[in-house]
Amino acid sequence: MPFVTHLESAINGTSLPHDQLQTTHEGRPLWVRYDLEAVAGAVTREDLATRAPTMWRYRELLPVEHEKNVVSLGEGMTPLLHCERLGASLGLTNLWVKDESQLPTGSFKSRGLAVAVSRAKELGAKRLAIPTAGNAGGALAAYAARAGMEAWIFMPADTPIVNQAEAANYGANAFLVDGLITDCGMVVREGTRQMGWFDVSTLKEPYRIEGKKTMGFELAEQLGWDLPDVILYPTGGGTGLIGMWKAFTELGGIGWLNTEHRPRMISCQAAGCAPISTAWEKGDRFAEPFPNPVTAASGLRVPKAVGDFMILDAVNESGGQARAAEEDALLAWARRGAELEGISFAPEAGACLAVLETMVSEGAIDPNERVVVYNTGAAQKYLEIINTGLPELPDPVDWEAMASRTF
Ligand SMILES: *Cc1c(COP(=O)(O)O)cnc(C)c1O
Numbered sequence: 001m002p003f004v005t006h007l008e009s010a011i012n013g014t015s016l017p018h019d020q021l022q023t024t025h026e027g028r029p030l031w032v033r034y035d036l037e038a039v040a041g042a043v044t045r046e047d048l049a050t051r052a053p054t055m056w057r058y059r060e061l062l063p064v065e066h067e068k069n070v071v072s073l074g075e076g077m078t079p080l081l082h083c084e085r086l087g088a089s090l091g092l093t094n095l096w097v098k099d100e101s102q103l104p105t106g107s108f109k110s111r112g113l114a115v116a117v118s119r120a121k122e123l124g125a126k127r128l129a130i131p132t133a134g135n136a137g138g139a140l141a142a143y144a145a146r147a148g149m150e151a152w153i154f155m156p157a158d159t160p161i162v163n164q165a166e167a168a169n170y171g172a173n174a175f176l177v178d179g180l181i182t183d184c185g186m187v188v189r190e191g192t193r194q195m196g197w198f199d200v201s202t203l204k205e206p207y208r209i210e211g212k213k214t215m216g217f218e219l220a221e222q223l224g225w226d227l228p229d230v231i232l233y234p235t236g237g238g239t240g241l242i243g244m245w246k247a248f249t250e251l252g253g254i255g256w257l258n259t260e261h262r263p264r265m266i267s268c269q270a271a272g273c274a275p276i277s278t279a280w281e282k283g284d285r286f287a288e289p290f291p292n293p294v295t296a297a298s299g300l301r302v303p304k305a306v307g308d309f310m311i312l313d314a315v316n317e318s319g320g321q322a323r324a325a326e327e328d329a330l331l332a333w334a335r336r337g338a339e340l341e342g343i344s345f346a347p348e349a350g351a352c353l354a355v356l357e358t359m360v361s362e363g364a365i366d367p368n369e370r371v372v373v374y375n376t377g378a379a380q381k382y383l384e385i386i387n388t389g390l391p392e393l394p395d396p397v398d399w400e401a402m403a404s405r406t407f
Pocket residue numbers: 107109134135136202234235236237238239240241299300346348349376377378
C-alpha cells in the first residue's frame with residue numbers, strides 16, 4: 001500500500017523521508033502526505049462498502065505499508081447515534097453522537113495508538129514511551145502488549161485510578177510522577193537518550209494523527225459522504241480535531257466529498273485548562289501555557305499543546321470556535337447525557353454538551369442544524385467521578401417511599 005509520498009513539517013513545509021522513524025521538525029509536528037491521485041485511482045466508495053467494519057478499511061489513506069505489521073484489536077467503526085431526547089433538552093432537532101467509548105480500552109486513544117504502534121513496529125522501534133494524563137497510557141499499554149513490544153508509561157499521581165490500573169494490567173512499565181503531564185514528558189525525553197525509547201507522545205511522532213483521522217472518514221461514510229453542519233470535539237492535545245480536518249481535506253482531494261460544505265469545528269475545553277480557547281479569543285495562532293491546570297476531564301488537562309497552531313488553523317478555516325465549559329456544567333452534562341440516552345459519556349464529552357448549550361442559547365448554532373458531538377471515552381474509566389454511592393435498601397422495604405421515589 002505505497003501511497004505515502006513523504007512527511008511534511010507543519011510549521012514550515014520542510015519535506016522529510018517517511019521510510020525511517022521520525023519525530024518532530026524544529027519541535028513542531030509533521031504531516032503525513034499521500035499521493036491522492038493514486039489513491040483515487042486505487043479505491044472507490046463502492047469498494048469500501050464491502051470491507052470489514054474497522055478503521056483499517058481506509059488503508060489506502062493510512063501509513064502502514066505491510067498488512068502483517070498492522071497491530072489491531074478490532075478498532076472502529078463506532079456507532080453514530082441520533083439523540084432525540086438529549087437534542088431536545090439542548091433545543092436541537094438533529095443531534096448525533098459519535099460514540100467512541102466503545103473502542104478497545106474505552107477511549108478513542110486506541111485509534112491513534114493502533115496506527116502509531118503499527119508503524120513504529122514496521123520501522124523497527126522496540127521500546128515505546130509516553131507521558132499521559134490517562135487514556136493514552138492505557139491504549140499504548142494494550143497495543144504494545146498486542147505487538148509484543150515494551151511500553152514505558154508516565155502519569156501524574158492524580159491520574160484516574162482506572163488508567164493507573166489498566167496500564168499495569170496490560171503489563172506496561174508504568175510509573176506515577178509527582179507533577180504535571182509536562183513533567184512526565186521531560187522524563188520521556190530524557191529516556192529517549194538514556195534508554196533508547198521511542199516517544200509516542202501526542203504529535204511527537206507523525207502517525208497518531210493518521211489513526212485519529214479515521215474518526216472523520218467514518219463520520220463521512222456513515223452520513224453518506226455528506227458532512228454535518230457542526231462538529232464539537234473535546235480538545236486536549238488536539239490530535240482528533242486536527243486529524244478530522246485532515247481527513248475531510250483528503251476525502252475532498254480524492255473526490256469523495258463536496259468540500260464546499262465542511263462543518264464548523266468547535267474545539268471544546270474545560271475552563272480549568274483552556275489554553276486553546278484563550279488563544280482563540282485573543283486571535284492568536286499559538287497558545288500560552290495554561291497555569292495551574294485543574295479539571296476532572298483528565299484528557300483535556302494539557303496545558304501546552306505542540307500542535308496549538310494546527311488546532312487553531314483548523315478551527316478558523318472551518319469558521320468554527322474554540323470554547324471552554326465550566327467544571328460543574330461539564331460534569332452535569334456528562335451525567336445528563338448518560339441518563340437521557342444510555343451513552344457512557346466521559347467528562348470530556350460533557351464539555352462539548354455544555355458548550356453546545358451555550359452556543360445554542362447565543363444563536364451561534366441553529367436549532368435545525370445537523371450537529372455531531374464526539375464522545376471520546378467511556379464514563380466507567382472515571383470511577384472517582386461517577387461512583388457517587390448508592391442508597392442502602394431498607395429492611396423492611398419502605399414501599400411507599402419506593403413508589404414516590406423519596407428513598
Ligand atoms: C485524550 C482525550 C481527549 C483529548 O484528545 P486530543 O485528540 O488529544 O485533543 C479527549 N477525550 C478523552 C476521553 C481523551 O482521552
